[in-house]
Amino acid sequence: MSVNSPELGQRLRNFVIAVVAIGLTLALVLGIQTRTPSASLTELAKSATPLEQALANGKPTFVEFYANWCTSCQAMAGDMQMLRMDYRDRVNFVMLNVDNSNWLPEMLHYRVDGIPHFVFLDDQSEDSGFAVGEVPRAILAENLDALVAHQPLPHGQAMGQASEVEGTPAPPSGSTDPRSHGAQVSQDR
Template identity: 55%
Template sequence: MSEVVNANRIRNTLIAVAAITLSIAIFFGFQTQTGSVSLESQAKDSTPIEVAIANGKPTLTEFYADWCTSCQAMAPELAQLKQKYGDSVNFVMFNVDNNKWLPEILRYRVDGIPHFVFIDDQGKEIAQAIGEQPSSVMQANLEALIDHQTLPYAASTGETSDLKSPNNPISDPRSHSSQAKSG
């Protein structure tokens, strides 16, 4: 009978040790997710869109969700970029799960996250990028945004104009007129 009691004690001790170990692992796991670089803390510290559009600085907007693993993976890098460029660029964040931002979600046609919109210092949208971006790509885009240059790694948006070349006398390229031969 004492062997059964000893076996039960050993089993119970092992179960208790396993439970304590799992509790500690879960505790530390939650600590890493809620660090100082969390999406929530960055969103709280972001510039309100009304201020960003009016203050004469270019703006990087990020549409994100707390459950988005790409958004979470980029959070530390974006925090570093904000620390480096925060004096020159507004950083604005919109949580797509908050209906408050539905007008912005529709305006910028957000259909994937993370979704970045680059806005010039006049408040005009100039480019967008969707998906997880390497820090070097975001840095290059921010530097171009600050310098009023074409963003190297983002899809340009905005107005386009008709091409009118002064060197081409043909008004309709599909017309095979004699002008093209005599030119």
């Protein structure tokens, strides 16, 4: 059985195409795996530093006002996880759910009207700046670097796409609010 040259050329061409396809598939899979890690807001909130502890431990604090329904908050969850990994030993990461009325005093104090709303507090818990909406991780990192170095924030008032905070938060559990009509709301804290 002899193999003619055109048939050999066709087989070689098919082999090269298959190898290139496998290589592209591997590159795509590896590229997806090296993207920002996925994170959920619930997981981030569970591992966050409690506000009271953050205000008392003498470290700079990065506060995020968020809501689980907020698409901008969800879109930034991976970036928040990466920032936590990069700054975990130097900065407190606090998450306050705007749907929890326990945080209403803080929401009013920091004038939260869009989320995510980020507040940068120095090591004395003094307000150093804020960012609202989907802000690039690099900008937040530059602010965190400045906060750790006791320098003015390079982006003290950064703005991006945000979700509006609607209405007022639900009352604490066990209390009634005439506007709630008896509805119970979960309390993420």
